Amino acid sequence: MSLYSAETRRLTKRRFTKLFLLGVTLILAAVAVGMFFTNQKLGPDQIASAQAQAQQDYERSLEQFGRDLADCRAAQGTDRADRWPPNCEGMVEPTREDFQAQWYMPATFDFRETFPSMVTTLAALLALVAFIVGASFVGAEWSSGGMMNLLLWRPQRLRVLGTKLAALLVFFTALTVVFSAVWTGLFHLIAQARGSTAGMTSGAWQSIALMELRGLVLVIVAGAVGFGLASLGRHTAMALGVTIGALIVFQFGLGTVLELAGVKFAEAYLIPIWMIAWMDKEVKIEDSNSCDFSSAAGGCQPDALTLTWPMAGAILAGVFVLVVVASMWTMRSRDVT
Amino acid sequence: MTAVLEIAGLQKTYRSRKGVRKALDGFDMTVEAGQVHGFLGPNGSGKTTTLRTLLGLIRPNGGRMAILGREVPESLPEVAGLVGAIVESPQFFGNFTAHDTLSLLADAGGVRKERVVAVLELVGLRDRSKDRVKTYSLGMKQRLAVASALLKEPKLLILDEPANGLDPGGIREMRSLMRNLAESGMTVVLSSHILGEIQLICDSVTIISAGRRVAAGSVSDVLASHTSSTVRVSLEPGVDMRTAIELLRANGAQVTAEHDHFTVGNAGNPAQITRILAEREIYVSELTPVSADLESVFLELTGTAPVEGQNRQVDQTAAASPAPASGGWGQ
Numbered sequence: 121m122s123l124y125s126a127e128t129r130r131l132t133k134r135r136f137t138k139l140f141l142l143g144v145t146l147i148l149a150a151v152a153v154g155m156f157f158t159n160q161k162l163g164p165d166q167i168a169s170a171q172a173q174a175q176q177d178y179e180r181s182l183e184q185f186g187r188d189l190a191d192c193r194a195a196q197g198t199d200r201a202d203r204w205p206p207n208c209e210g211m212v213e214p215t216r217e218d219f220q221a222q223w224y225m226p227a228t229f230d231f232r233e234t235f236p237s238m239v240t241t242l243a244a245l246l247a248l249v250a251f252i253v254g255a256s257f258v259g260a261e262w263s264s265g266g267m268m269n270l271l272l273w274r275p276q277r278l279r280v281l282g283t284k285l286a287a288l289l290v291f292f293t294a295l296t297v298v299f300s301a302v303w304t305g306l307f308h309l310i311a312q313a314r315g316s317t318a319g320m321t322s323g324a325w326q327s328i329a330l331m332e333l334r335g336l337v338l339v340i341v342a343g344a345v346g347f348g349l350a351s352l353g354r355h356t357a358m359a360l361g362v363t364i365g366a367l368i369v370f371q372f373g374l375g376t377v378l379e380l381a382g383v384k385f386a387e388a389y390l391i392p393i394w395m396i397a398w399m400d401k402e403v404k405i406e407d408s409n410s411c412d413f414s415s416a417a418g419g420c421q422p423d424a425l426t427l428t429w430p431m432a433g434a435i436l437a438g439v440f441v442l443v444v445v446a447s448m449w450t451m452r453s454r455d456v457t
Numbered sequence: 458m459t460a461v462l463e464i465a466g467l468q469k470t471y472r473s474r475k476g477v478r479k480a481l482d483g484f485d486m487t488v489e490a491g492q493v494h495g496f497l498g499p500n501g502s503g504k505t506t507t508l509r510t511l512l513g514l515i516r517p518n519g520g521r522m523a524i525l526g527r528e529v530p531e532s533l534p535e536v537a538g539l540v541g542a543i544v545e546s547p548q549f550f551g552n553f554t555a556h557d558t559l560s561l562l563a564d565a566g567g568v569r570k571e572r573v574v575a576v577l578e579l580v581g582l583r584d585r586s587k588d589r590v591k592t593y594s595l596g597m598k599q600r601l602a603v604a605s606a607l608l609k610e611p612k613l614l615i616l617d618e619p620a621n622g623l624d625p626g627g628i629r630e631m632r633s634l635m636r637n638l639a640e641s642g643m644t645v646v647l648s649s650h651i652l653g654e655i656q657l658i659c660d661s662v663t664i665i666s667a668g669r670r671v672a673a674g675s676v677s678d679v680l681a682s683h684t685s686s687t688v689r690v691s692l693e694p695g696v697d698m699r700t701a702i703e704l705l706r707a708n709g710a711q712v713t714a715e716h717d718h719f720t721v722g723n724a725g726n727p728a729q730i731t732r733i734l735a736e737r738e739i740y741v742s743e744l745t746p747v748s749a750d751l752e753s754v755f756l757e758l759t760g761t762a763p764v765e766g767q768n769r770q771v772d773q774t775a776a777a778s779p780a781p782a783s784g785g786w787g788q
Contacts, residue, residue, distance in 0.1 A: 126564030133561075135552050265548020268514060269605065272542050273566045275513040275533040456514040 127287035159229040159314040170224035178219040229315025243335030250343030259356025348443035398432035461644040462488035467520035482668035495659035496648040503668040541606035542615040551591030576604040595622030656751040666759040691718040691743035
């Protein structure tokens with residue numbers, strides 16, 4: 121327990137941790153402030169204004185149509201006729217439905233509809249911070265010689281590395297839970313002031329809670345992977361290098377190659393789509409090069425592949441286990457020189 | 458006396474694409490309780506590998522090690538609390554203060570918080586303990602390293618080059634600290650290249666070369682077993698030194714002329730010098746045996762004495778213990 125509390129203290133004392141937490145807090149605050157000021161609550165005034173605007177645009181459009189139709193008819197039989205459809209057929213008169221008041225409404229924050237994307241934003245930012253702080257937490261220890269010092273005090277390699285990882289993951293779990301609670305509360309207030317909280321049934325709340333739980337898992341895996349990669353390379357740069365390499369190779373290189381090769385569902389080989397599948401429960405990708413004419417809807421229906429959260433979860437678990445086990449194994453077997 | 462540290466037949470081999478290198482080749486070492494023990498060896502001889510292996514940082518390929526009577530590395534977790542160590546240059550996380558660094562180590566090792574202030578005072582860092590370690594000089598980091606090793610009130614203290622980077626005052630303080638610690642019952646193993654220091658403060662030494670022990674024992678025994686048969690000879694003022702030198706050389710002596718005296722390197726029987734010179738009515742005013750110091754013994758045993766016109770490479774050291782100087786001209 122003393123080792124665990126020492127490692128927690130070491131993590132929270134680090135300037136790197138403090139700076140990144142401050143940074144992510146400022147970014148999140150900026151997002152919240154931005155959402156507050158770019159949305160507004162819909163009341164009778166806003167509805168009336170939108171209706172008036174829609175009506176005004178409809179009338180303007182109708183007038184324009186009348187003028188165009190008159191010009192067209194006047195041009196028939198002259199050399200200007202080719203500027204208009206033959207016999208002015210096909211000129212469609214605007215209808216009232218083309219100018220719906222809802223399209224003129226100001227942006228409003230519908231909690232049930234919009235908050236899930238805010239949960240993804242929070243999870244992505246915290247996962248990034250967990251990855252970098254996790255990598256630096258153990259990487260800096262290795263490169264500064266602190267790890268060797270610690271092993272002289274506690275010559276139990278697996279216990280030392282395991283305790284460090286546990287301290288990191290518990291810290292980020294607590295941090296994510298607190299941030300998620302504050303984030304939810306904050307956007308609920310924003311929705312009340314600048315939008316709507318309608319439709320928030322217990323099922324909707326449960327869905328948000330489960331999404332935040334998946335966000336927590338994402339943060340934990342990112343932290344553990346950053347930690348594990350830096351421990352494998354015994355340097356923070358190892359984790360960052362592998363990540364940049366993976367981004368270049370997988371996202372740009374592999375993406376381009378698969379695209380050129382015309383591979384079906386090429387997106388499924390890329391990381392972000394799996395992250396979206398994990399957070400949004402499922403994501404459907406379509407193969408635009410194929411057509412299925414047997415559908416009841418008729419016409420060309422492209423082949424589709426649905427990636428679900430259990431599939432994405434299995435990949436996350438696999439990466440987590442692979443990196444953590446490899447880092448533990450090398451910690452146990454490699455000399456500390 | 459009981460052995461606090463025992464190493465027997467320790468082996469460590471590094472394999473790489475360039476081949477196999479034996480860093481430790483059956484190395485032996487014993488340190489008795491309450492001693493200040495010097496651990497000497499040229500660069501690349503296996504000193505740090507030995508210490509790292511002993512402290513569980515490197516896995517040996519063979520041999521046996523015991524600390525305070527417990528086999529290591531198996532029992533290292535149990536004895537680690539009784540061993541304070543610094544290995545190679547002091548390494549700390551630069552953004553933490555000295556106080557934070559020691560406080561975190563104390564937490565990790567279950568050591569009382571009061572010890573932090575006590576050891577900072579002991580190594581002279583009390584007034585700078587709230588500064589970040591990255592602002593420290595090498596000597597200050599060295600002091601901090603010693604403080605970290607002393608934090609858990611160890612029974613065995615292992616210090617790798619503790620005087621590295623220290624100013625003359627610091628070296629003297631370190632010497633007196635070592636002695637005080639030994640007097641308080643602590644066993645100190647000291648690895649250093651400052652052989653004069655080792656000779657001054659160590660009770661016993663082990664000399665390693667090419668991964669093997671080439672000498673061990675009390676400092677006086679090691680020096681005695683390698684005492685040179687060189688004598689310093691001075692003549693009466695006004696006597697022609699050149700004649701005396703030629704006379705002795707004609708009788709097989711290895712003579713080196715100095716400004717106002719000469720030395721005879723193979724004087725197994727110094728009386729022969731006085732007899733030969735007295736026969737030609739040349740009288741000796743001084744005839745003193747030149748005693749060996751640890752540095753000359755070290756250079757001789759490890760084969761690392763500089764040779765004019767040659768650039769010695771790091772791995773060019775003596776592996777086997779040469780026979781101590783004995784016999785010589787005149788016997």
